[in-house]
Amino acid sequence: MNNRRTPQRIVLVGIAAAALAGVVLAAPATATKPGSGTSSGTGSVFMVNPVQSSGDQTLTDQKDSAAAVPAAAYATVPLRNLDGSGYLRGAWVNVRSATGAAAYSPTNTFSYLRDDDRFEQVMAYFWVNQAQEYLQSLGFGSSLPPVNAESQDVRIDQYGQDNSYSWDKHDYIRLGKGGVDDAEDAEVIVHEYGHAVHDAQVAGFGSSLDAGSIGEAFGDYLAVTVGLDAAGQYGWPVDAPAPCVMDWDATSYTSTVPHCLRRLDTSLVLEDRRNEVHYDGMIWSAALWDVRQRWTALGLTSRDWDRTLVLSQFDYAPDTTFSAAAEATYRTALATHGPQAAAAVREAFAARHITFQGS
Ligand SMILES: [Ca+2]
Ligand SMILES: [Ca+2]
Numbered sequence: 001m002n003n004r005r006t007p008q009r010i011v012l013v014g015i016a017a018a019a020l021a022g023v024v025l026a027a028p029a030t031a032t033k034p035g036s037g038t039s040s041g042t043g044s045v046f047m048v049n050p051v052q053s054s055g056d057q058t059l060t061d062q063k064d065s066a067a068a069v070p071a072a073a074y075a076t077v078p079l080r081n082l083d084g085s086g087y088l089r090g091a092w093v094n095v096r097s098a099t100g101a102a103a104y105s106p107t108n109t110f111s112y113l114r115d116d117d118r119f120e121q122v123m124a125y126f127w128v129n130q131a132q133e134y135l136q137s138l139g140f141g142s143s144l145p146p147v148n149a150e151s152q153d154v155r156i157d158q159y160g161q162d163n164s165y166s167w168d169k170h171d172y173i174r175l176g177k178g179g180v181d182d183a184e185d186a187e188v189i190v191h192e193y194g195h196a197v198h199d200a201q202v203a204g205f206g207s208s209l210d211a212g213s214i215g216e217a218f219g220d221y222l223a224v225t226v227g228l229d230a231a232g233q234y235g236w237p238v239d240a241p242a243p244c245v246m247d248w249d250a251t252s253y254t255s256t257v258p259h260c261l262r263r264l265d266t267s268l269v270l271e272d273r274r275n276e277v278h279y280d281g282m283i284w285s286a287a288l289w290d291v292r293q294r295w296t297a298l299g300l301t302s303r304d305w306d307r308t309l310v311l312s313q314f315d316y317a318p319d320t321t322f323s324a325a326a327e328a329t330y331r332t333a334l335a336t337h338g339p340q341a342a343a344a345v346r347e348a349f350a351a352r353h354i355t356f357q358g359s
């Protein structure tokens with residue numbers, strides 16, 4: 001394990017330093033797939049989710065009825081990198097319907113309301129593509145190594161339980177139903193994509209309780225940061241607390257307002273753990289969210305932090321501990337943005353009682 005980790009860290013830190021110094025490295029061959037994603041279309045999607053964009057915490061599923069969500073919650077968006085087949089397939093996403101009709105349009109026009117199962121297919125295409133584009137905008141696949149730069153299989157299970165998961169052995173994301181259809185909330189889709197990102201960065205990632213918790217935490221963090229970035233890109237409203245994860249999917253499970261399946265800004269510390277990956281993940285995601293604020297106070301940006309965070313994850317062992325992963329993140333921050341930024345990382349983890357040697 002150490003034989004693998006140490007050289008990789010040196011290589012990656014070298015790449016990061018070169019990128020930050022403005023040295024442009026040759027793009028890896030896998031970064032683009034010419035001919036497999038050059039068409040564009042349009043689709044109708046939620047602006048992350050209808051609760052986050054409207055601020056209306058009284059919205060409920062009402063058995064998947066179209067009338068339950070106002071027309072103002074939808075946005076017409078470009079669907080990029082399609083393969084031109086008329087299906088929702090492209091360079092970074094391959095949507096399959098486990099049951100029912102696959103969305104098809106010879107003009108690449110995909111406009112459906114939420115009671116039509118094809119709506120979830122459009123959501124999955126748009127948001128997985130958006131997440132990959134976000135990673136690429138940070139430099140992954142150009143100045144930095146690619147991250148999951150392949151056509152991600154996504155299966156929409158029209159009859160399944162509420163059991164979305166990313167199944168790395170078969171390399172696909174499955175989005176289920178139950179309460180609000182999972183793919184009606186972009187934060188569920190991007191959370192699952194976060195697992196695919198980890199799997200692509202470190203084979204078999206998540207084989208310890210701590211690593212599994214980090215996987216859940218990163219999924220939640222990625223979901224929120226990609227959604228906020230998209231809101232900025234497209235000019236969408238955000239009328240719910242930014243650290244609230246899966247506002248719309250949560251309406252089926254939570255009675256307190258605001259509806260959040262989980263949050264990134266809890267005060268949980270290591271001793272609060274319950275040995276359950278989603279719950280324990282909130283200890284880790286609170287540190288990630290805290291670093292974001294600390295770096296902003298230092299004059300850095302959320303994008304700077306997101307780039308450093310994802311870069312550091314190449315260095316996590318599949319069965320890492322919180323402590324070892326925190327140290328790897330600290331060392332990457334030191335290499336990319338220097339001692340002050342690294343100290344902020346160390347302090348954010350220490351606030352969650354996650355420490356490592358030298359901290
Ligand atoms: Ca639906
Ligand atoms: Ca659900």
Ligand SMILES: [Ca+2]
Nearest residue numbers: 052244245246
């Ligand atoms: Ca949210």
Ligand SMILES: [Zn+2]
Nearest residue numbers: 191195216219
């Ligand atoms: Zn998960």
